[in-house]
Amino acid sequence: MNSAALTQSYPILADLSPAARQMLLEAARWMTVPAGTVLFDDHQACEGFPFVVEGSVRVSKCAPNGRELPLYRVTPGETCIISSSCLLGSADYNARGVTEADTRLMMLPKPVFDRLLADPAFRDFVFHLFAERIADLMQLIEEVAFQRLDQRLASLLLGKGRVLHITHQQLADELGSVREFVSRLLKGFAAQGLVRLAREQIEILDAGGLRRIASGTDSAQGGHS
Known part of the structure; x- marks a missing residue:
């Protein structure tokens, strides 16, 4: 076997x-x-x-x-x-x-x-x-080396489906960053209407907007590693 x-x-x-x-x-x-x-x-x-x-x-x-x-x-x-x-x-x-x-x-x-x-x-x-x-x-x-953290986060979110059951710490671990930076960016995404945040859950509301951030044609605040 x-x-x-x-x-x-x-x-x-x-x-x-x-x-x-x-x-x-x-x-x-x-x-x-x-x-x-x-x-x-x-x-x-x-x-x-x-x-x-x-x-x-x-x-x-x-x-x-x-x-x-x-x-x-x-x-x-x-x-x-x-x-x-x-x-x-x-x-x-x-x-x-x-x-x-x-x-x-x-x-x-x-x-x-x-x-x-x-x-x-x-x-x-x-x-x-x-x-x-x-x-x-x-x-x-x-x-x-060449992408901002907001680009990498947007790309990561897009690869996990419409509703993500994941913590901010887990996303930070995936990105090699720290939870505080990731939480700040996610709050910025939510303020722009791109996502809806709940406890250990993120719902994608505007995939197109996230794609623009991921491609570098749009940006969120605080995009440092």
Whole structure:
């Protein structure tokens, strides 16, 4: 059952040579991890390559003052570029990974990961997803460096449906900002008639107006990070 779930989430594994596929399955270490578990953290040694079959892992860069900048999520079928780079460079982790839901994953030990890189299909799989993650991180860097916080907040709100059941702190965590800035911007959005605020709930009233802010053609007050 485990091997079937793994192949369903990562179809590329079916393209491995029979010897490589057998090596992977025999070395697989399966884990079921509760939501909110720290899978890895700064300065920890990387002991394996994770394959997520159920749930998700949120990877963030953490500052000494407690603020976090979310980098990406690892969901079924995706890989963790931080784990990849640490394994390839024999370095420790430089970010934190926390499960967002109860998560089922397979951990491939480092020695087997190294051996499987000799298989063309596995090597292509690792570097293809590595390239995709790099592109995502470059987009994140561009957003943080060149977009105001009000633009990023408007874009985030638009991606979550008409009614969002979320706290201001959760939005701040998503944006790598602080709750006070986000709350100030949301009150500004509400004053403009763009959203309606309630306890742990935000209702989108004017999606077009938010899109204008997100695109930079309109602005809200207090758009600093």
